[in-house]
Amino acid sequence: MNGIINVLKPPGMTSSNVVVYLRKLLKVPKVGHTGTLDPQAVGVLPICIGKATKLSDFLMSDRKTYIGELTLGVKTDTLDVEGKVISSKPVKCNIENIEEAFKVFSGDIEQIPPVYSAIKYKGQKLYKLAREGIEVSMPPREITIYKNEIIKYYPPDKVFFKVECSKGTYIRSLCRDIGDYLGCGAYMSFLMRSQSGYFDISHSYTLDEIEKYYKNGAIESFLIPMDLPLIKLKSIYISSKVYNKLLNGNAVYVDFIDNKQDIVYNEYVKVYCKGQFIGVGIFKDDCLKMKNVLL
Known part of the structure; x- marks a missing residue:
């Protein structure tokens, strides 16, 4: 079984929990998610099954869209509703001040990740160090907020918002930074990921729905072909003469490319041969070199 499932993650379940659940249900050893979603959050969580796990890096790099709520006047240690309150202040800002703050935290910015996160520091996850009372000073990371409205x-204290952002963005940190800018603090009180690249929440499946379809033998109802989400990559069609070479991961000269006009160098492309999606490759030195063979 190879493909991708657009899971609607429920609240209170970690992304890793979803992976474990589907691995047991589908009886497939290789299962992986394409970007952690906070345990209390809901929404789109694309899950790669089988050989599709080789494509996770491509899917993780896609833009994400979130619907969230921040609560002003209170700061928590986890930056969300689950955390311990560490400070509170009166909310004295108005809508104009809040709009200004949202504009400030837009575009290319630097962001410090939450201490309660799955990011690793010297081989250990930050949230484990935080629970042990070990303080770690993480450097800021460059991210992009494409839309922040x-x-x-x-x-006086609730702001419902929508954010479109790059890989590596923490909405909890964004809420913290907006609250600090306004001088009263803030935490993330709700989060839903509505889109992750190709995957939209309107076409996602709950775990109960996936289990039902699977037990009824209707896998095609939820399993997305591996090439479909790779919408940013150009499609390259190869002569059937070199089919076996492709399957063995060998480089193929451009002479065997049927649509030479679509060749782009130093960029990944989707590779097809004999009407099948073979995998992902890249053109270098007049050759197509396979990165991942998925048959």
Whole structure:
């Protein structure tokens, strides 16, 4: 079984829990997610099955879209509703101040990840170190906020918002930074990932739905072909004469490319031969070199 499942992750379940659940249900040894979603958050969590796990790096790099709520005037140690309150201040800002803060935290910015996160520091996950009371000073990371807009403001302390961002963005950190900018602090009180690259929440499946379809033998209802989400990559079609070479991962000269006009160098492409998706390759030195063979 090879493909990708657009899972609607429930609240209270970690991304790793979802992976373990599906590995047991589908009886497939290789299962992996394409980017951690906070345990209390809900929404889109693409899961790679079988050989599709080789494509996780491509899917992780896609833009993400979130719907969230931040609560002003309170800071927590985890930066979300599950954490311990560490400070509180009166909320004295108005909608104009909040709009200004949202504009400040847009575009290419630097962001410090939460201490309660799965990022590793010297081989250990930050949240484990935080639980042990070990303080770690993490350097800021460069991220991009493509869109950062207020959907609705509920005075005095609730802001409902939508964010489109790059890989590696923490919405909890964004809420913290907006709260600090406004001088009153803030934490993330709700989060839903509505889109992750190709995957949209309107076409996602709950774990109960996936289990039902699987037990009824209707795998095709939820299993997405491996090449479908790779919408950013060009498609290259190869002569059937070198089919076996491709399967063995050998380089193929451009002479065997059927659509030479679509060749791009130093960029990954989707490779097809005999009407099948073979995998992902890259053109270098007049040759197509396979990165991943997925048959």
